[in-house]
Amino acid sequence: MAIKIILAAVYLVVVFWLGYRGWRETRQATDYMLAGRRMNPFVMAMSYGATFISTSAIIGFGGAAAMFGLPLLWLTFLNIMVGIFIAMVFFGKRTRRMGVTLDAHTFPELLGLRYKSPFVQGFAGVVVFLFIPVYAAAVLIGISRMLEVGLGINYTASLLIFTGILALYVITGGLKAVMYTDAFQGSLMFVMMLILIVFVYSKLGGVVEAHQALTDLAPKLPESLKAGGMLGWTQGAQAGSPLWLVIYTTIIYGVGIGVLAQPQLAVRFMTVKSDRELNRGVLFGGIFILAMTGVAFMVGALSNVIFFKQAGKIAVDMAGGNIDKIIPIFVSEVMPGWFGVLFLLAMVAAAMSTLSSQYHVGGTSLGRDFYERGLRGRGNPISINRAGVAITVVVTLIWGLVLPPSIIARATAFFFGLCAAAFLPAYLLGLYWKGMTRAGAVVSMVGGFVVSFFYLVFVHTKESAAIGLCKAMYGVDSLAMLAAKGSTGWLLQFTDPNIIALPVSFILAVLVSLATPKMEAKHIEQCWRHL
Amino acid sequence: MLGIASTELAWAFILCILASVLCVVYGIVKWNDTGAFSEELRDIDESGPKNGCT
Numbered sequence: 001m002a003i004k005i006i007l008a009a010v011y012l013v014v015v016f017w018l019g020y021r022g023w024r025e026t027r028q029a030t031d032y033m034l035a036g037r038r039m040n041p042f043v044m045a046m047s048y049g050a051t052f053i054s055t056s057a058i059i060g061f062g063g064a065a066a067m068f069g070l071p072l073l074w075l076t077f078l079n080i081m082v083g084i085f086i087a088m089v090f091f092g093k094r095t096r097r098m099g100v101t102l103d104a105h106t107f108p109e110l111l112g113l114r115y116k117s118p119f120v121q122g123f124a125g126v127v128v129f130l131f132i133p134v135y136a137a138a139v140l141i142g143i144s145r146m147l148e149v150g151l152g153i154n155y156t157a158s159l160l161i162f163t164g165i166l167a168l169y170v171i172t173g174g175l176k177a178v179m180y181t182d183a184f185q186g187s188l189m190f191v192m193m194l195i196l197i198v199f200v201y202s203k204l205g206g207v208v209e210a211h212q213a214l215t216d217l218a219p220k221l222p223e224s225l226k227a228g229g230m231l232g233w234t235q236g237a238q239a240g241s242p243l244w245l246v247i248y249t250t251i252i253y254g255v256g257i258g259v260l261a262q263p264q265l266a267v268r269f270m271t272v273k274s275d276r277e278l279n280r281g282v283l284f285g286g287i288f289i290l291a292m293t294g295v296a297f298m299v300g301a302l303s304n305v306i307f308f309k310q311a312g313k314i315a316v317d318m319a320g321g322n323i324d325k326i327i328p329i330f331v332s333e334v335m336p337g338w339f340g341v342l343f344l345l346a347m348v349a350a351a352m353s354t355l356s357s358q359y360h361v362g363g364t365s366l367g368r369d370f371y372e373r374g375l376r377g378r379g380n381p382i383s384i385n386r387a388g389v390a391i392t393v394v395v396t397l398i399w400g401l402v403l404p405p406s407i408i409a410r411a412t413a414f415f416f417g418l419c420a421a422a423f424l425p426a427y428l429l430g431l432y433w434k435g436m437t438r439a440g441a442v443v444s445m446v447g448g449f450v451v452s453f454f455y456l457v458f459v460h461t462k463e464s465a466a467i468g469l470c471k472a473m474y475g476v477d478s479l480a481m482l483a484a485k486g487s488t489g490w491l492l493q494f495t496d497p498n499i500i501a502l503p504v505s506f507i508l509a510v511l512v513s514l515a516t517p518k519m520e521a522k523h524i525e526q527c528w529r530h531l
Numbered sequence: 532m533l534g535i536a537s538t539e540l541a542w543a544f545i546l547c548i549l550a551s552v553l554c555v556v557y558g559i560v561k562w563n564d565t566g567a568f569s570e571e572l573r574d575i576d577e578s579g580p581k582n583g584c585t
Binding site: 100 | 533534535536537539540543544546547548550551552553554555557558559561562563564565566567568569571572573575576
């Protein structure tokens with residue numbers, strides 16, 4: 001116990017020192033919102049990666065990999081190719097250049113200035129502020145559950161402690177404090193994940209041997225998973241089956257593509273001074289993400305083999321059916337004691353790095369985008385954004401106290417999906433298509449959001465059953481249940497909202513832009529001046 | 532392949548590693564590439580805030 005306390009104390013001292021450094025260097029609003037646009041490429045990439053990858057990815061999705069197996073690796077592939085390579089090379093550079101040219105300070109502000117529309121900025125700000133606390137709460141729940149299992153700390157106490165520590169340095173230090181601490185936390189995560197994968201493969205006799213052992217475990221697959229279409233952990237799921245749809249649409253499509261329109265990630269492209277930092281960031285980010293989700297998913301899946309050898313049970317049975325507990329139990333029961341302490345610290349770091357960015361982007365969305373720009377509110381910009389961050393922290397805490405267990409992976413997919421439907425067409429086409437108009441952006445954003453939200457409330461059973469409105473109005477958990485069992489309509493209840501909402505959002509953007517007057521040539525020329 | 536029953540999933544495993552390698556190679560090749568307009572953008576940035584930020 002003494003070692004745990006000493007390590008935790010050292011960790012917190014470093015975090016607070018970096019937070020203090022961020023606060024000391026924050027003199028103007030550009031420092032608070034964009035880290036002064038002078039961030040080091042390693043810090044930017046590690047901050048991007050550590051924000052991207054949280055306890056949601058490691059504990060939540062690692063647990064999902066223990067249940068669904070290696071199909072989750074497609075998500076890692078998308079995380080690297082889409083989340084790092086395409087994001088930094090094809091989105092990042094244009095975002096930075098247009099952002100500097102138009103003097104944008106947040107992701108919603110970039111959209112608002114591109115389309116010369118306070119509504120676009122205000123709407124995007126409100127969507128981010130309203131929904132990022134749900135995603136943040138999922139991260140908060142993840143780390144609190146881990147502390148509950150690892151240290152026996154009361155769940156509610158964990159929520160409150162984390163919230164207090166983070167609030168202190170995010171509210172005061174802004175994005176500089178967030179990114180400095182992120183880089184430290186990301187480095188810690190990287191080392192721990194490397195140790196974890198080396199240990200697991202070594203324990204199972206090597207890479208191929210480990211995979212083969214997992215392949216041979218297929219007969220132990222639970223009947224419920226077989227009924228849903230699962231064939232095995234390395235065999236995948238039967239194409240078109242309900243579980244196949246859950247894995248490939250919600251987890252991979254929803255999260256893998258949704259990353260491109262994440263405000264807390266996109267804003268990091270505007271924190272560096274040239275393309276060079278983004279190029280270097282691709283290198284750091286590509287390695288980092290492989291070590292994060294790649295390792296988490298492999299270890300999650302392989303935990304079945306190790307648990308079965310040690311206790312005669314597969315992972316989901318070891319965790320009593322709660323997949324969020326699989327990775328924490330694996331670390332506490334399988335890994336050496338010294339690693340358990342350090343891994344716990346790495347997971348604390350993962351949660352804190354993501355949460356700090358979520359609080360910051362939620363706060364600036366409320367302060368800068370909604371209050372200052374949408375409502376034309378006046379006041380000191382730093383104070384307004386600090387107040388926005390403080391409100392986001394409180395809202396997240398409330399969600400953390402009321403959201404149910406096993407919510408981590410679903411809440412992440414929910415936010416990523418909603419952002420993709422609402423923002424991706426307006427963001428992508430805004431960067432690449434001069435013909436994209438203000439009306440096209442407005443209709444696409446509102447339409448994508450409405451379709452995605454409707455689908456979540458009335459069609460996608462996982463969410464609609466929990467919300468209960470569909471049941472109250474129509475007597476069923478999902479409108480798709482009214483269709484014939486096994487039909488395409490019936491299968492929609494398992495399909496991610498963005499299979500429908502994202503194409504709708506894109507179609508609306510293109511059709512409305514083609515049908516409405518083009519934006520002033522002078523403004524478009526200004527937007528494209530440095531692209 | 533690689534002890535993984537499904538060829539598709541074995542490729543997922545391989546592509547994860549190849550994607551990471553691509554990122555490393557890209558980063559090395561473009562290590563010092565500041566991109567077009569870097570001087571001009573720096574001047575705009577250093578000229579100070581325009582959108583109400585102080």
